[in-house]
Amino acid sequence: PLCIQLINPNTSLAMTEVMAQTARSVAAPETQILAVCPEEGAPSIEGHFDEAVATLGVLQQIKAGRDAGVDGHIIACFGDPGLLAARELARAPVIGIAEAAMHLATMLATRFSIVTTLPRTLTIARHLLHQYGFERHCAALHAIDLPVLSLEDGSGLAQQKVREQCIAAKKSDGSGAIVLGCGGMADLAQELTLELNIPVIDGVSAAVKMVESLASLRLTTSKHGDLDYPLEKPLSGRFAGLNLR
Numbered sequence: 001p002l003c004i005q006l007i008n009p010n011t012s013l014a015m016t017e018v019m020a021q022t023a024r025s026v027a028a029p030e031t032q033i034l035a036v037c038p039e040e041g042a043p044s045i046e047g048h049f050d051e052a053v054a055t056l057g058v059l060q061q062i063k064a065g066r067d068a069g070v071d072g073h074i075i076a077c078f079g080d081p082g083l084l085a086a087r088e089l090a091r092a093p094v095i096g097i098a099e100a101a102m103h104l105a106t107m108l109a110t111r112f113s114i115v116t117t118l119p120r121t122l123t124i125a126r127h128l129l130h131q132y133g134f135e136r137h138c139a140a141l142h143a144i145d146l147p148v149l150s151l152e153d154g155s156g157l158a159q160q161k162v163r164e165q166c167i168a169a170k171k172s173d174g175s176g177a178i179v180l181g182c183g184g185m186a187d188l189a190q191e192l193t194l195e196l197n198i199p200v201i202d203g204v205s206a207a208v209k210m211v212e213s214l215a216s217l218r219l220t221t222s223k224h225g226d227l228d229y230p231l232e233k234p235l236s237g238r239f240a241g242l243n244l245r
């Protein structure tokens, strides 16, 4: 049986729980989901600065998962913070939820739209599209203009805004699929897929199945070239714990 480490890069336990529940609902029966988040860092990630703050915690969790011998790691934030650094540390596959959702969307439609949280994070999503080579597949990006943690405030307002943006995107963008641009939206994808009758894709679910696929194919992160383990050097202070040896 597989053990997959689900890392919420922000420190909000409610969001970790929503994503863990979604991950467990789609995982194979024998797959174990180990849901974690950094002990210290940002309660939500809503920009380049927050991503930088969160990345150290992500790497510390990757190291812990590696030491625990997990079969794969998921970086469960739509900016995929620290993805390549994490792949240097890890042996097992490391999958970001944005990358995973985008990949699945390209297999289901010729164009997809993204619905995310704050307008300022649209640029981060655009950077990812270019980094992953998906910019020609993305018809448009939209933001609900509410902060990430509004998804956890129990009011249902953010969820309603996501639904409205998805309906509008289907009508206006000419895209055949929608990618939900936040880990906190993980629990909305299945219902929206049924209501809109197009694939509405959550990256947490997509990443779980990708890790399971890679593990079943015995495929792991390449250690040849730039994703080889980091060069050995005496990291100091709080960073000493990141040394692999």
Ligand SMILES: NC(=O)NC1=NC(=O)NC1=O
Binding pocket: 010, 043, 044, 045, 046, 076, 077, 078, 079, 116, 117, 118, 121, 148, 181, 182, 183, 184
């Ligand atoms: N675009 C986003 O909403 N990114 C995110 N910030 C978080 O804290 N979690 C996310 O998925």
